Structures are given as C-alpha cells and as structure tokens.
Amino acid sequence: MKLQILFLMMIFLGVPQMSSAAIKTEDFDSIKLYTLKNNSGMTVKITNYGAIITSIIVPDKNGKAGDIALGYNRVEDYINAVDKPYFGAIVGRYGNRIAKGQFEIDGETYSLAVNNGENHLHGGTIGFDKVVWNAEPMEGNGWQALKLTYLAKDMEEGYPGNLEVSVTYTLNNKNELKVDYLATTDKATHINLTQHTYFNLKGEGEGTILDHELMLNASKYTPTDSGAIPTGELAEVKETPFDFTKAKTIGKEIDEDHQQLIYGLGYDHNWVIDREDEEGLTLAARVHEPTTGRVMEIETTEPGIQFYCGNFLDGRLKGKSGKPYVKRGGFCLETQHYPDSPNQPNFPSTLLKPGEEYETTTVFRFSTKK
Ligand code: BGC
Numbered sequence: 028m029k030l031q032i033l034f035l036m037m038i039f040l041g042v043p044q045m046s047s048a049a050i051k052t053e054d055f056d057s058i059k060l061y062t063l064k065n066n067s068g069m070t071v072k073i074t075n076y077g078a079i080i081t082s083i084i085v086p087d088k089n090g091k092a093g094d095i096a097l098g099y100n101r102v103e104d105y106i107n108a109v110d111k112p113y114f115g116a117i118v119g120r121y122g123n124r125i126a127k128g129q130f131e132i133d134g135e136t137y138s139l140a141v142n143n144g145e146n147h148l149h150g151g152t153i154g155f156d157k158v159v160w161n162a163e164p165m166e167g168n169g170w171q172a173l174k175l176t177y178l179a180k181d182m183e184e185g186y187p188g189n190l191e192v193s194v195t196y197t198l199n200n201k202n203e204l205k206v207d208y209l210a211t212t213d214k215a216t217h218i219n220l221t222q223h224t225y226f227n228l229k230g231e232g233e234g235t236i237l238d239h240e241l242m243l244n245a246s247k248y249t250p251t252d253s254g255a256i257p258t259g260e261l262a263e264v265k266e267t268p269f270d271f272t273k274a275k276t277i278g279k280e281i282d283e284d285h286q287q288l289i290y291g292l293g294y295d296h297n298w299v300i301d302r303e304d305e306e307g308l309t310l311a312a313r314v315h316e317p318t319t320g321r322v323m324e325i326e327t328t329e330p331g332i333q334f335y336c337g338n339f340l341d342g343r344l345k346g347k348s349g350k351p352y353v354k355r356g357g358f359c360l361e362t363q364h365y366p367d368s369p370n371q372p373n374f375p376s377t378l379l380k381p382g383e384e385y386e387t388t389t390v391f392r393f394s395t396k397k
Contacts (some may be wrong), residue, residue: 078117086318116156124220130369151184188214225357228316232350237278243271245298
C-alpha cells in the first residue's frame with residue numbers, strides 16, 4: 028500500500044482575517060492536509076490545524092462512497108467559524124466543561140476562560156482545536172497513520188504544567204480508524220482529550236440524524252444542572268429517554284418532556300460506559316443508518332461518552348458540498364472522562380502528575396448492514 032499524503036496547501040491567499048485564533052504567519056504556512064487511505068474503500072483527511080478530521084469517506088451497503096463527517100473545504104472556515112462547532116477537532120486540554128472555569132490542585136486555585144455561560148468549555152479561548160500541530164505521517168503493513176504532536180505550555184489557557192501531547196490517527200484495511208492519545212506533564216494538571224467529529228452516516232449535509240439507530244452501552248448517565256455541569260449523580264437510564272441500551276432511533280424520545288432534555292435542548296450528556304474492567308477497549312456505542320446501511324461502532328478505554336446530537340446547528344453553516352447543516356444534522360460521540368471531573372471527587376480522576384503517562388485509545392469501526 029503506497030502512502031498517499033497530499034501536501035495540499037489549503038490556502039493560497041496569505042493570512043486571512045482571523046478571529047480568536049491568533050496564529051503566527053509561520054505557523055499558518057505550515058498548515059497542511061494529509062490523507063490516509065486503505066484498500067477497503069475508506070479515505071480519511073486530517074489537517075494539522077486543530078488535528079481536525081476534515082472528511083471520512085466510507086462505502087455504503089451498495090459500495091457507494093460518501094463523506095460522513097461534517098466540515099469545511101477551506102482552513103479559513105475552520106479558523107473563522109462564527110459559532111465554533113469544533114467540527115472534527117481534537118478538543119483539549121480539557122474536553123467538555125469545568126464549572127465556573129476553576130479547579131484546585133494541592134491547595135492552589137487555577138482560573139480558566141469562562142466561555143460557555145458561567146463555565147469553561149473545551150479547553151478555553153485557544154484550545155487544542157485552534158493550534159497548529161506538528162505532523163508525522165507513518166505507514167506499515169496494512170495501515171497508514173498520522174502522528175500529531177503539540178506542546179501546551181505551562182499556564183497556557185490557565186492550566187498548569189508543560190504538557191507534551193501526541194494524537195495518532197491510524198487507518199487499517201478493516202475500516203478501523205484508531206485514535207491513540209498520549210501525554211506527559213512537568214506539573215500536576217488536569218487533562219481530558221477527545222475527538223469532536225460530527226457524523227451523519229447518510230452523508231454530510233443530508234438532513235437530520237434523527238432516524239439513525241443508536242445503541243449506547245451504558246446503564247447510567249450524569250445528569251446536569253441548567254448550565255450542563257453534572258450534579259454528581261450517576262442516574263439510571265432505565266425507563267427514561269436516556270435509555271439507549273437497546274438500539275432505538277435518536278429521534279424516538281428526543282422531544283419528551285424530561286427536565287434533562289429541556290436543559291440540553293435535546294441530548295447533550297455524558298453516559299457512563301458499562302465496563303467489565305477499568306482499562307481495556309470496551310464497546311461504547313453502535314450507530315446504524317438504515318437507508319445507506321452504514322454502521323459505526325466505537326470502542327474506547329475511556330469511562331464516559333458524550334452524546335451530543337447537534338442541537339445548536341441551525342442551518343446557517345454550510346458544509347463541504349454547500350448544503351446547510353440543519354439542526355440535528357450531525358451527532359458527536361465524544362469518548363471522555365466525565366465533565367467537571369476536576370471538581371467532582373466521586374468521578375474517575377483526570378489529574379495527571381509528573382512521571383505519569385496519560386494514555387487512552389478510541390476506535391471507530393465502519394461496516395455496513397443490508
Ligand atoms: C458539547 C455541546 C457543545 C458542542 C460544541 C459538545 O461537546 O457537549 O454542549 O455545544 O460540544 O461546542
């Protein structure tokens with residue numbers, strides 16, 4: 028298998044007007060687009076801006092290829108996106124929310140950007156989704172990979188510790204896209220990395236995802252307050268709209284009169300994955316789209332998964348094929364530690380200390396069902 032890395036510059040016109048992401052010219056010049064391809068019909072494109080997956084092309088049940096990841100054609104659109112949906116990005120240093128943008132380590136209080144109501148979301152103003160990563164393509168027998176590395180400096184976005192991060196995307200011939208996350212720090216810090224692709228298994232821009240059938244291997248979830256911060260309770264999903272232990276369509280109970288659905292404007296919650304052991308890869312989710320027959324399974328070493336069904340998309344953003352991304356036109360399944368873990372002593376810890384290694388893996392497996 029020949030490694031096909033397309034060093035396509037995404038911009039030709041110099042540095043465009045940039046909003047919050049203050050990228051230096053030399054960094055901007057190093058933004059490239061990389062392609063991983065396998066011999067089973069899959070192609071995945073990744074840019075080293077934000078470690079963003081810009082497209083995932085997979086066959087449907089008739090062998091017809093389609094792009095199932097929401098995104099843009101040009102890097103400027105990722106940089107300048109008004110409502111910052113985090114399409115395809117690696118989110119960090121801390122994915123999801125930290126209450127009031129504060130946590131304490133060893134008696135010291137750290138203050139982070141408050142960028143989501145009164146809380147901190149997705150690593151702050153310039154999180155890992157808005158920086159330029161170093162990229163190293165790799166390949167072996169039956170796989171191609173892209174290793175992305177980034178050094179988040181001590182106190183960058185208010186977090187302590189120089190954090191050396193690597194995220195490796197590997198595509199194999201079994202239509203598995205594996206994401207391996209590694210990190211080390213020189214001061215105790217909190218870390219929670221995730222992948223924020225919005226999927227629509229019918230194809231990006233092809234309407235809503237409400238008819239997709241979803242199974243979540245989770246008998247509990249973490250209910251939240253009105254600002255999406257967990258109350259600390261691990262609530263049973265049984266007999267609630269949050270029960271996806273048996274596959275059902277995403278739309279089936281989304282409009283039920285349930286306080287958590289009102290707070291989330293639909294599903295936007297963390298599920299507690301049912302695991303047999305604490306560490307191994309465990310099935311977290313399976314999604315099936317009946318018209319195309321596409322199936323996606325997610326396995327992870329993480330304890331939780333955020334299921335967010337694109338409640339904040341509203342048709343204003345237009346994607347790669349020019350079609351509007353309507354409300355619930357894509358869903359994210361973000362493997363993670365639970366939101367606000369730094370302030371919730373009963374949740375699995377997100378603390379990383381010097382000398383320790385942060386190591387997690389998530390696999391997205393694609394197939395079809397007639
Ligand atoms: C969050 C949503 C948020 C979305 C885009 C998801 O991870 O749970 O509340 O709107 O990311 O920022």
